[in-house]
């Protein structure tokens with residue numbers, strides 16, 4: 001740890017959640033002073049958000065789990081390993097306050113938050129100011145990280161909206177499930193754009209189509225209507241906009257509604273059965289530049305996650321679907337990062353402002369902290385007159401940056417939606433046929449073996465990046 005006085009101007013971090021706490025730590029550990037502005041405080045008139053209950057830094061607002069800690073076969077476990085290699089405060093405090101949770105990294109949330117607060121408060125280069133930044137940060141601050149999370153205070157959110165332009169900031173997410181391409185049965189599905197229309201990319205076969213006959217459609221609607229739905233929190237007040245209604249709400253309005261909406265079968269011909277008109281068709285649209293992830297067009301939903309997997313696997317071609325992301329609809333605040341941010345997480349129109357955490361369009365405690373880690377390192381390097389490139393996209397950290405700053409394919413208004421880390425964001429590798437010992441790997445275990453290879457590649461490439469950085 002650096003305890004020398006520093007000659008650098010401070011970086012200002014707005015928001016002391018998972019991302020802001022990690023960013024502040026990374027900056028201070030690089031020898032650059034940091035002022036962390038957090039609006040939550042105790043006192044005669046305590047300040048909280050709708051979801052936070054304490055004034056502790058890095059408060060976990062819901063579950064106490066950082067999910068799987070398995071770096072070999074799970075992308076979030078891999079992200080843990082990479083963050084540990086980067087001296088992450090969040091991972092170190094989590095390791096210290098772990099509670100038994102099988103293969104998951106779960107923590108005593110109070111002990112964890114107290115540890116993060118204690119370590120930041122004790123750092124000689126960190127000042128913590130309990131105040132709301134109620135508008136654009138002052139011009140005099142020439143390096144700022146905005147890490148104000150899904151519940152960014154309204155005054156700051158409005159200022160970001162003004163700066164970024166209409167439609168570049170969302171106050172709600174409307175998430176449709178995303179599927180790994182290699183889990184779609186292409187013996188049932190086919191590629192075709194509606195009416196064979198060529199889009200700007202000149203591709204008349206841009207979509208993957210999944211056909212349904214009448215009986216399959218009816219069974220699907222029954223399951224959709226019967227499936228358990230997640231409730232909104234009282235304060236969420238999420239409005240339903242026509243155009244992004246949850247599919248189960250559409251189905252409640254009439255059994256045929258979906259067939260005239262996102263599941264309409266017109267302009268598409270099943271090449272395996274060209275004379276028979278499909279009763280309904282589900283379309284998947286490419287979601288990332290790598291072409292490994294495909295989203296279910298118009299399928300935003302409040303069905304509970306377990307039910308989603310079950311109901312959507314009833315769709316022909318998706319019987320064995322692996323979901324990179326399941327659907328949802330929440331109050332959230334996030335910017336259209338692919339359009340607004342450069343690869344260093346700076347706002348293109350105001351490069352003194354960086355963004356980190358959930359507000360960049362990642363989803364989850366770990367991913368938010370990971371974006372804080374990267375924003376902190378970028379800001380510290382810049383203060384020292386150095387330039388720092390993001391880690392390669394073969395790493396989980398690099399893949400997240402790549403996704404939010406360019407990897408996601410623009411698919412019309414609202415197509416950029418929050419994303420968890422998953423292997424589909426990393427450049428694919430061939431599944432190995434034999435193990436390191438030369439023994440043949442059974443077909444059904446090759447997917448796992450591929451994940452392990454991708455994790456090994458990621459850790460190797462991260463090490464090389466850390467060495468150069």
Ligand SMILES: Cc1cc2nc3c(=O)[nH]c(=O)nc-3n(C[C@H](O)[C@H](O)[C@H](O)COP(=O)(O)OP(=O)(O)OC[C@H]3O[C@@H](n4cnc5c(N)ncnc54)[C@H](O)[C@@H]3O)c2cc1C
Pocket residue numbers: 014015016017018019020037038039040048049051052058059060061062063064131132133134135147148149150151152153156331356357358359363364365366368369
């Ligand atoms: C209700 C809810 C439940 C969630 N549950 C989970 C879960 O179980 N698991 C999971 O992985 N993810 C969950 N998430 C998603 C997300 O990963 C977490 O919200 C995570 O905390 C995001 O990290 P962050 O640092 O971006 O934001 P936060 O951790 O929310 O930190 C942002 C901080 O900024 C402060 N702030 C806001 N505006 C200002 C301002 N103008 N000035 C100064 N300070 C400000 C806030 O007080 C807050 O401390 C949940 C989100 C919500 C809203």
